Amino acid sequence: MIQNDRAFIQSDLRAFIQAVDQGNQLAVVNGAHWDKEMGAVTEVLYRQKVEKSPMLLFDDVPGYPHGYRCLYGMFGSPLRLALAFGMDPGKSDNRLEMLDHFRNVIKKGFKQIPPKEVQGGPVLENILRDDQVDLLKFPVPIHHELDGGRYIGTACGVVTKDPDTGRVNIGTYRVEVVGRDTCTSYISNGKQGRIQRDKYLKAGKPCPVVVIIGCDPITYLAAGYTMADKIPELDWCGGLMDRPQEVIRGELTGLPFPARSEIVLEGEIMPDETAMEGPFGEWHGYYAGEARPEPVIRVKRIYHRNDPILTCAASQKPPHAHLFERCFLRSAALMDSLEGAGIPDVVGAWTHQAGSGRTFVAVSIKQRYHGHSTQVGLVASQVNPVGYVGRWIVVVDDDIDPTDLNDVIWAMGTRCDPKSRTTLLDNCWSSRLDTLVTDYGKLTNSRMVIDACKPYERYDEFPKVAQTSKELAAEVRAKYPQLFR
Numbered sequence: 001m002i003q004n005d006r007a008f009i010q011s012d013l014r015a016f017i018q019a020v021d022q023g024n025q026l027a028v029v030n031g032a033h034w035d036k037e038m039g040a041v042t043e044v045l046y047r048q049k050v051e052k053s054p055m056l057l058f059d060d061v062p063g064y065p066h067g068y069r070c071l072y073g074m075f076g077s078p079l080r081l082a083l084a085f086g087m088d089p090g091k092s093d094n095r096l097e098m099l100d101h102f103r104n105v106i107k108k109g110f111k112q113i114p115p116k117e118v119q120g121g122p123v124l125e126n127i128l129r130d131d132q133v134d135l136l137k138f139p140v141p142i143h144h145e146l147d148g149g150r151y152i153g154t155a156c157g158v159v160t161k162d163p164d165t166g167r168v169n170i171g172t173y174r175v176e177v178v179g180r181d182t183c184t185s186y187i188s189n190g191k192q193g194r195i196q197r198d199k200y201l202k203a204g205k206p207c208p209v210v211v212i213i214g215c216d217p218i219t220y221l222a223a224g225y226t227m228a229d230k231i232p233e234l235d236w237c238g239g240l241m242d243r244p245q246e247v248i249r250g251e252l253t254g255l256p257f258p259a260r261s262e263i264v265l266e267g268e269i270m271p272d273e274t275a276m277e278g279p280f281g282e283w284h285g286y287y288a289g290e291a292r293p294e295p296v297i298r299v300k301r302i303y304h305r306n307d308p309i310l311t312c313a314a315s316q317k318p319p320h321a322h323l324f325e326r327c328f329l330r331s332a333a334l335m336d337s338l339e340g341a342g343i344p345d346v347v348g349a350w351t352h353q354a355g356s357g358r359t360f361v362a363v364s365i366k367q368r369y370h371g372h373s374t375q376v377g378l379v380a381s382q383v384n385p386v387g388y389v390g391r392w393i394v395v396v397d398d399d400i401d402p403t404d405l406n407d408v409i410w411a412m413g414t415r416c417d418p419k420s421r422t423t424l425l426d427n428c429w430s431s432r433l434d435t436l437v438t439d440y441g442k443l444t445n446s447r448m449v450i451d452a453c454k455p456y457e458r459y460d461e462f463p464k465v466a467q468t469s470k471e472l473a474a475e476v477r478a479k480y481p482q483l484f485r
């Protein structure tokens, strides 16, 4: 029985872990090594069980004290994501319902609530200053075999402040350990943290920074969620949690971090010092080149709880342990974009794990007019989040579940004539990370829109589907409950 108390679950990482445990989705693994073993256990298990895989809490890591733990797969299942967002966990087997709920929470009466500063909190249980700083005090993992080093930040939040506007940003950007008190972070072009960082570095000044590793589920999800530039993540979190996030300000930088965080690093990104960063497995399941120089972060303070939990998210060939939440959030964003474009009767959308959460997306619609499905496919191919590095866009009818690949492929095989109902687009927005882009002076790709809806002119005459009706299915389920349990 899960104690579905939203305020409690959203209060910190440990409360969230407790709720996941009550939902029988937590496994504690003792003795796995930080050197590739934790990453491999997570990957092999997730590949086998996918969304049925538990969240993994590694303890007794060789060379580290009992209680210094690493956590993988925080939101790797619908139930875990439902718990984090305060949704009914009983409804977590219907992803479209979950999407509706999430989108309604975000829209309805959602008001940003600024954080509240507090003077103390569990994260101050241990403070390491200057010479005491040692990043490898924690069981920092090498996640996969070809990674360039130990990554202390993967499921983390990097906090920076715009020197002009004062806006505080939190983004999930990976952080690699370089030495006892130095690390680097890879922040790609255009990200808010990069824009803010570069303003300091271009002026020859160090950029104050805080890295949060392990915090309440909402702050972590906000860090990895692309929201409008003007919305401060902590205020968004407050809105979602219906209360101000309680934050402490770093001794040196004054930057805020949640008082109940697990581990927090505080320091400066240096304007004149770089170190090699990477390689690291990327979101699409490949390595994207060799190590490259990135600005060094000099860490001057570490704040951490007793028995700290280091949160981890290592991308790799899908499916993997932190892709479900990205697929979910991007699917919600796609539905918002289509609705925002004024398109009626979009019933559902899903960006699939098999497409790394970007390259294969299905949208279901209730067809209303000739050309409706073409309109949906073409618009979906260009708007956030598919507009960037999208590849395959499939439009299906509302009797097809867009989250179910079997359903989608069946529709493609029986309702789409490839010669007349597919559209090829060229010169679309892509990235250096796109495995098929070779011209780095022109980062574009092509993509295909597949109209797998019944032809509208034959909609009513289209062959009937050979499938048990909902009513009869409900009857037999009720009659033979043991069989269907």
Ligand SMILES: Cc1cc2nc3c(=O)[nH]c(=O)nc-3n(C[C@H](O)[C@H](O)[C@H](O)COP(=O)(O)O)c2cc1C
Binding pocket: 154, 155, 169, 170, 171, 172, 173, 174, 186, 187, 188, 189, 190, 191, 192, 193, 194, 223, 224, 225, 226, 227, 313, 322, 326
């Ligand atoms: C687990 C995870 C790891 C990520 N790693 C990186 C990274 O290393 N570098 C990067 O630029 N973006 C990374 N991202 C994407 C950014 O966090 C995401 O685009 C976010 O919206 C950035 O925040 P911003 O919009 O405030 O810049 C990652 C996202 C997640 C969820």
